[in-house]
Amino acid sequence: MSDVVLNRRRFLVSSGLFAGGMALSLSPLAAVPGGVAAQPAKVPGEGDELDPWIVIRPDNRVIVRVPCPEIGNGAATQTAMNVAEELQCAWEQVEVEFCDFTREWRQPGTYAVGLQPFFGGHSTDHERMPYTMQLGASARERLKAAAAARWQVAASEVEARGGELRHGDKRLSFGEVAAEAAAIALAQEPALKSPGDWWLIGKATPHKLHLPQVVTGSAVYGIDVKLPGMVHAALKQSPVHGGRVKHFDSAAVMDMPGVRAVVEIDPRKSVGSPVETQSTFGLEDSQLRSGVAVIADHYWQAKNALDALPIEWDDRLGAFWKSNEQIYAKQEEILQRWQGKAITRKGDIYSVEPAQTVEATYRTPYCEHVAMEPLNGTALVSDGRLEVWHSSQDMQQAFWVAVDESGFMPENVRVHQTQVGGGFGRRTMGDDLRVVVAVARQYPGVPVKVIWSREETTRQGLYRTLLGASYRAGLDRKGMPESLEAETCFSGLQLNLGFVDNIYASNGEIENVRLAVSKFPLHIGTGAYRAPCYNSHVFTVETFIDECAAAAGIDAYDYRHKLLGSWDKSWRKCLQVAAEKAGWGEPLPRGQGLGIAISNWPAAGEKNAGTTVCAVARVEVSPAGEVRVRQIDMSFDSGRVANRDAVSAQLEGGIVFAMNMTLNEELTIRDGAIVEGNYHEYPVLRMADMPQINIHFDALSGHERFAIIGEAPVGPVGPAIGNAIFQATGKRLRSMPFRKHDLSWG
Amino acid sequence: MKTISLTINGKAHSLEIDPATPLLWALRDHLGMTGTKFGCGIAQCGACTVHLDGVAMRSCSVPVEYAEGKQLTTIEGLSESGDHRLQQLWVEMNVPQCGYCQAGMLMAAADLLQRNPTPSGEEVDAAMTNICRCGTYPRIRAAILRAAGDPQAVVRYAGGEA
Ligand code: FES
Ligand code: FES
Numbered sequence: 001m002s003d004v005v006l007n008r009r010r011f012l013v014s015s016g017l018f019a020g021g022m023a024l025s026l027s028p029l030a031a032v033p034g035g036v037a038a039q040p041a042k043v044p045g046e047g048d049e050l051d052p053w054i055v056i057r058p059d060n061r062v063i064v065r066v067p068c069p070e071i072g073n074g075a076a077t078q079t080a081m082n083v084a085e086e087l088q089c090a091w092e093q094v095e096v097e098f099c100d101f102t103r104e105w106r107q108p109g110t111y112a113v114g115l116q117p118f119f120g121g122h123s124t125d126h127e128r129m130p131y132t133m134q135l136g137a138s139a140r141e142r143l144k145a146a147a148a149a150r151w152q153v154a155a156s157e158v159e160a161r162g163g164e165l166r167h168g169d170k171r172l173s174f175g176e177v178a179a180e181a182a183a184i185a186l187a188q189e190p191a192l193k194s195p196g197d198w199w200l201i202g203k204a205t206p207h208k209l210h211l212p213q214v215v216t217g218s219a220v221y222g223i224d225v226k227l228p229g230m231v232h233a234a235l236k237q238s239p240v241h242g243g244r245v246k247h248f249d250s251a252a253v254m255d256m257p258g259v260r261a262v263v264e265i266d267p268r269k270s271v272g273s274p275v276e277t278q279s280t281f282g283l284e285d286s287q288l289r290s291g292v293a294v295i296a297d298h299y300w301q302a303k304n305a306l307d308a309l310p311i312e313w314d315d316r317l318g319a320f321w322k323s324n325e326q327i328y329a330k331q332e333e334i335l336q337r338w339q340g341k342a343i344t345r346k347g348d349i350y351s352v353e354p355a356q357t358v359e360a361t362y363r364t365p366y367c368e369h370v371a372m373e374p375l376n377g378t379a380l381v382s383d384g385r386l387e388v389w390h391s392s393q394d395m396q397q398a399f400w401v402a403v404d405e406s407g408f409m410p411e412n413v414r415v416h417q418t419q420v421g422g423g424f425g426r427r428t429m430g431d432d433l434r435v436v437v438a439v440a441r442q443y444p445g446v447p448v449k450v451i452w453s454r455e456e457t458t459r460q461g462l463y464r465t466l467l468g469a470s471y472r473a474g475l476d477r478k479g480m481p482e483s484l485e486a487e488t489c490f491s492g493l494q495l496n497l498g499f500v501d502n503i504y505a506s507n508g509e510i511e512n513v514r515l516a517v518s519k520f521p522l523h524i525g526t527g528a529y530r531a532p533c534y535n536s537h538v539f540t541v542e543t544f545i546d547e548c549a550a551a552a553g554i555d556a557y558d559y560r561h562k563l564l565g566s567w568d569k570s571w572r573k574c575l576q577v578a579a580e581k582a583g584w585g586e587p588l589p590r591g592q593g594l595g596i597a598i599s600n601w602p603a604a605g606e607k608n609a610g611t612t613v614c615a616v617a618r619v620e621v622s623p624a625g626e627v628r629v630r631q632i633d634m635s636f637d638s639g640r641v642a643n644r645d646a647v648s649a650q651l652e653g654g655i656v657f658a659m660n661m662t663l664n665e666e667l668t669i670r671d672g673a674i675v676e677g678n679y680h681e682y683p684v685l686r687m688a689d690m691p692q693i694n695i696h697f698d699a700l701s702g703h704e705r706f707a708i709i710g711e712a713p714v715g716p717v718g719p720a721i722g723n724a725i726f727q728a729t730g731k732r733l734r735s736m737p738f739r740k741h742d743l744s745w746g
Numbered sequence: 747m748k749t750i751s752l753t754i755n756g757k758a759h760s761l762e763i764d765p766a767t768p769l770l771w772a773l774r775d776h777l778g779m780t781g782t783k784f785g786c787g788i789a790q791c792g793a794c795t796v797h798l799d800g801v802a803m804r805s806c807s808v809p810v811e812y813a814e815g816k817q818l819t820t821i822e823g824l825s826e827s828g829d830h831r832l833q834q835l836w837v838e839m840n841v842p843q844c845g846y847c848q849a850g851m852l853m854a855a856a857d858l859l860q861r862n863p864t865p866s867g868e869e870v871d872a873a874m875t876n877i878c879r880c881g882t883y884p885r886i887r888a889a890i891l892r893a894a895g896d897p898q899a900v901v902r903y904a905g906g907e908a
Pocket of ligand 1: 783784785786787788789790791792793794795804805806807
């Protein structure tokens with residue numbers, strides 16, 4: 001039967017041997033003559049597959065099975081591009097399917113390559129990209145060998161291009177010989193092409209592959225799944241996170257139209273996995289919240305019955321926190337003590353006798369992702385088997401949550417990945433899927449679709465971490481910082497990226513540095529929110545540096561330029577491009593301002609790493625204090641870009657996301673519960689609020705990495721807007737959201 | 747429960763349904779037409795936009811009985827084979843990100859162009875009040891202006907110099 005040459009472990013070892021700097025570079029791969037020796041099949045293809053990633057149908061359709069969900073960033077399409085580049089098929093032939101994680105469980109290594117392989121991103125990860133290209137190259141050579149065998153010629157004389165195999169006048173489509181190719185093992189793995197020979201990566205800018213289905217309404221998101229006999233559930237969990245259902249009265253609603261059952265969601269009844277789990281992010285943040293679900297024929301019936309259902313709650317400890325003001329006051333008290341744990345110490349901050357001291361405290365609130373597709377999932381429990389359909393952001397996490405909640409053996413669990421109606425980090429933990437399984441387990445035999453209302457989605461979030469930070473800098477007589485001291489206080493998920501590696505503390509220009517962290521644990525659930533914590537740290541760092549520049553009487557651009565020193569030139573280049581394009585330094589009418597900020601995700605402290613982004617915002621503030629963001633100019637350096645248009649789209653979207661976070665978003669806690677439920681209470685920017693957005697590619701260094709791009713832009717936009725507002729009004733904004741500040745002037 | 751007759755995308759349907767059920771859920775749950783999306787349920791986001799007698803409406807906030815006797819068009823019927831000019835441009839200009847809001851966006855945009863075939867940028871802004879959390883507004887705007895005959899639209903709005 002079929003023999004697949006690529007043995008994952010051996011392949012990685014082998015490519016490590018000749019790649020040398022593979023972690024950074026692709027081109028050395030291509031430069032190597034020969035290649036990897038053939039290995040016995042570890043993960044054979046099944047049926048007509050060339051391998052578990054690639055199926056070529058007789059009609060010449062090329063199906064690439066991807067391990068990453070598509071959340072809108074184009075990760076699935078990019079993965080297919082990697083394969084197609086080497087496969088030499090026509091792009092029009094290519095389709096993507098989501099892989100089956102159960103197969104990964106049965107045959108480890110089938111799909112797991114590189115960092116977080118089943119996450120909706122990282123498609124240009126430095127391990128996965130060459131791996132997927134190698135898959136394409138290997139398949140191409142096997143197709144050539146199959147054609148050569150038919151024609152009785154040497155495989156080296158066969159050319160593969162545009163999905164066609166050629167020798168002299170002879171032609172065969174890939175699909176015509178795919179079945180034969182599937183049975184061929186290569187004696188040698190082919191070397192990858194040199195980047196100079198690429199026709200797709202870095203050259204073409206194809207749209208995401210699922211768009212034709214999106215625009216006709218046929219794309220299937222989790223919430224769209226349709227199954228025979230399916231019933232629907234609406235749910236309500238404890239309004240105060242950590243609270244419990246005390247009592248509910250099923251009898252009051254059982255006679256309502258369509259109602260079939262009322263079930264309790266009880267965290268104490270999660271069964272637990274029968275085997276050691278291998279979830280991506282651990283299972284702690286996926287735990288159930290106590291609640292009730294009503295199951296009915298149709299969702300509308302379930303929702304009406306749920307609204308009518310009398311439920312009593314025991315709020316427990318969370319109810320102690322009466323208001324945001326109470327919480328914020330406590331946070332400030334912690335910061336004022338300056339007793340956080342040091343995570344960076346350089347020189348001696350106490351030895352400095354500054355000419356001037358600048359001090360400030362900042363805050364960013366809890367925020368919800370409000371992805372457009374409300375949380376949901378569908379599960380069928382029958383005969384010791386569990387099947388789920390879910391818009392997850394990480395298939396591996398989803399799979400293990402399903403196993404853990406059901407208690408079934410992994411081989412009896414199947415997770416079907418659907419399209420995802422917005423992720424932004426909310427769909428990474430699998431807490432939503434756990435609820436679905438918990439409900440379906442109590443109504444076995446038919447598929448149960450559980451839908452969170454918008455209000456339930458908003459109030460049962462895993463929010464952006466609430467964060468406060470205090471800064472203190474000692475400036476010398478020229479106004480430049482000699483010492484920098486900072487403490488960040490986290491309520492919830494703690495990530496230090498953007499803080500501990502902020503460029504001013506890590507590039508050596510400031511000699512005395514002390515960075516510390518403290519914690520203020522609360523009952524409210526938090527998690528990844530697009531560029532977690534970085535989206536707050538960059539606000540605090542880049543606003544504070546702006547405050548230092550203002551105190552020194554130095555232009556905000558010049559000040560940063562100086563502080564970047566001789567660090568990785570691309571930072572200065574980003575700064576320069578964004579500033580120039582935005583017209584930095586030109587006189588502005590009263591009430592207008594320009595602000596600048598710069599950052600890098602996820603590797604500010606390293607040279608030639610991550611994506612550096614600089615934003616310049618042009619704002620206009622009316623005398624009455626109404627803010628209008630007129631223009632955002634963004635420059636960036638991710639090394640290279642694999643799909644220019646896809647990168648631009650991510651930067652555009654990141655800018656809009658950051659603007660909303662900065663201007664609008666804040667959740668309110670009242671008696672421990674989240675107040676906001678729907679979009680009228682939690683405003684989101686619309687078309688009319690859009691600035692002119694200019695994405696500038698001029699700062700790309702051409703360095704060999706293809707760094708990730710979705711998170712980076714969320715950092716600098718907020719502080720750039722805040723700094724611009726300061727220029728326009730003289731008012732310094734030290735907390736988000738800006739809409740809650742009085743910005744009137746004149 | 748009541749029998750409701752609907753004409754959807756030119757085809758007749760008959761439903762046994764609580765007449766107060768929102769049109770959105772009648773479409774999605776009772777007829778299995780899931781192209782029309784649920785985003786908020788309170789006429790805030792526009793994900794559920796359909797055309798009733800040629801006018802854009804937020805179907806989450808219209809009871810199904812209100813649609814009786816009217817011509818209803820959903821995203822599935824915006825064009826016969828997915829080739830409405832807006833659908834083509836949406837794909838060509840890589841407008842959607844996650845795509846969840848886009849059925850509603852397309853229905854709103856088609857309605858706008860029907861009423862005003864050559865809208866200005868400001869008119870597009872005023873008419874397009876749906877929410878896109880992925881932030882695709884600049885591209886949506888550009889695609890509508892392109893459809894309205896402005897060939898420069900893509901350069902100016904979709905990704906700067908990309
Ligand atoms: S679902 Fe109808 S407007 Fe949001
Ligand atoms: S494309 Fe994702 S919400 Fe609009």
